[in-house]
Amino acid sequence: MVEVEAVLGADGLLRSCRASGHAGAGRRGSDVVCAAVSVLMGTAVRVLSERRGVSLRWDAPEPGFLSMEADCEAEGREFLAAAGEFLVEGLASVAGEFPEHCRLFVRRTEDG
Numbered sequence: 001m002v003e004v005e006a007v008l009g010a011d012g013l014l015r016s017c018r019a020s021g022h023a024g025a026g027r028r029g030s031d032v033v034c035a036a037v038s039v040l041m042g043t044a045v046r047v048l049s050e051r052r053g054v055s056l057r058w059d060a061p062e063p064g065f066l067s068m069e070a071d072c073e074a075e076g077r078e079f080l081a082a083a084g085e086f087l088v089e090g091l092a093s094v095a096g097e098f099p100e101h102c103r104l105f106v107r108r109t110e111d112g
Contacts, residue, residue, distance in 0.1 A: 001021050001022075001023065001024065001100075001101060001102070001103060002019060002020070002021045002022065002023045002033060002034065002037050002101065002102045002103070003019070003020055003021050003102075003103050003105070004017065004018065004019045004037065004091050004095070004102070004103070004104045004105070005017070005018050005104075005105045005106075005107065006084075006087070006088050006091065006104070006105070006106045006107070007106075007107050007108075007109060008084065008088075008106065008107070008108050008109070009108070009109050009111055010108060010109060010110050010111060012081060012084075012085075013070075013072070013077070013080055013081055013084060014070050014080060014081075014083070014084025014087065014088070015069065015070060015071075015109060016067070016068060016069045016070065017041065017044070017067070017068050017087065017091075018065075018066070018067040018068075019037050019041050019065070019066050019067075020064060020065045020066075021064055022034060022064050023037070023098070023101035023102060024101060025098060025101040032098075033094060033098045033101040033102050034064075036090075036094045037091065037094060037102065038066075040087055040090045040091055040094070041066045041068075041087075042066070044068065044083060044086075044087045045058050045066070045068055047083060048068070048070055048080065048083055051076055051079050051080075051083075052075065052076065053072055053073045053074070053075035053076025053077070053079070054070060054071075054072045054073075054076035054079060054080050055070065055071045055072065055073075056068055056069070056070050057069045070084070088104075088106060091104050092104055092106075
């Protein structure tokens with residue numbers, strides 16, 4: 001089971017996202033659920049880390065684990081909002097289609 005936790009600030013901006021585990025929906029290297037989560041998370045890391053006005057810290061110490069924490073200045077706010085919404089919607093789609101292999105938790109904080 002892949003478990004993903006996304007944390008959104010009170011302003012709706014992505015604060016962090018963490019994915020861990022293995023879906024078990026197919027053999028290693030052919031697991032569509034793991035591939036979908038990996039592509040969504042990896043793309044988010046790439047585009048956010050390259051965007052001016054967005055500060056991203058991320059870690060992927062081992063296969064089956066990726067975490068990121070985001071913050072932004074005023075100039076990166078709109079981009080972070082859109083990227084976070086895209087990421088959470090994409091992950092929700094995977095979890096909705098494959099609930100036995102992927103679980104998404106979205107938590108909102110009071111700051112932001």
